[in-house]
Amino acid sequence: KVKHQNIIDYADGRTLYYDAINYRGSESKKLRILQTARRKLSDALQSISTSKMASLSLGDVLSEIAKIEQDSEQKGILIKQAIDNYSSILSHQLPDKDLHFQTCYKLALAWMYLCIVEKNVVDLLVKIEHYIKEADE
Numbered sequence: 084k085v086k087h088q089n090i091i092d093y094a095d096g097r098t099l100y101y102d103a104i105n106y107r108g109s110e111s112k113k114l115r116i117l118q119t120a121r122r123k124l125s126d127a128l129q130s131i132s133t134s135k136m137a138s139l140s141l142g143d144v145l146s147e148i149a150k151i152e153q154d155s156e157q158k159g160i161l162i163k164q165a166i167d168n169y170s171s172i173l174s175h176q177l178p179d180k181d182l183h184f185q186t187c188y189k190l191a192l193a194w195m196y197l198c199i200v201e202k203n204v205v206d207l208l209v210k211i212e213h214y215i216k217e218a219d220e
Contacts, residue, residue, distance in 0.1 A: 089127045092126045093123070096123035096124035096140060099119050099120035099123065102116055103147060104147060118148070124137055124140050135175065138168045138172050139172060139182075139189070141168045142165040142193070143165075145164045145168065146192075146193060149165065158200050166190060166197065170190065184218050187215075191211050191215065
């Protein structure tokens, strides 16, 4: 039953994420949807911590929340959490080349966004170069 609930949490989290990115109303409502998605995906990862797709999805949700966040310090924290989720996927051997490429792409974007938020262009170039090379491997 626990595994079943976590699969439901994962599916709910993904659905809420897509609802949020397609939502055209107020940012506060969009943020509430994303926070619920974050909670659902975090719950799912508690017992299926090896789920690469759940980690990728949580990274996506955190990135979307960071786009809405007004406080630059909090924005940076959220982006770093997204980077941690994406990086956890690359710490495993990935037989799926598409997932590997997608993860490298999202990591490069997240690092780019973080470096812009933190106004750190040197790290930006180094990180983007790293993930472009990794995506080609």
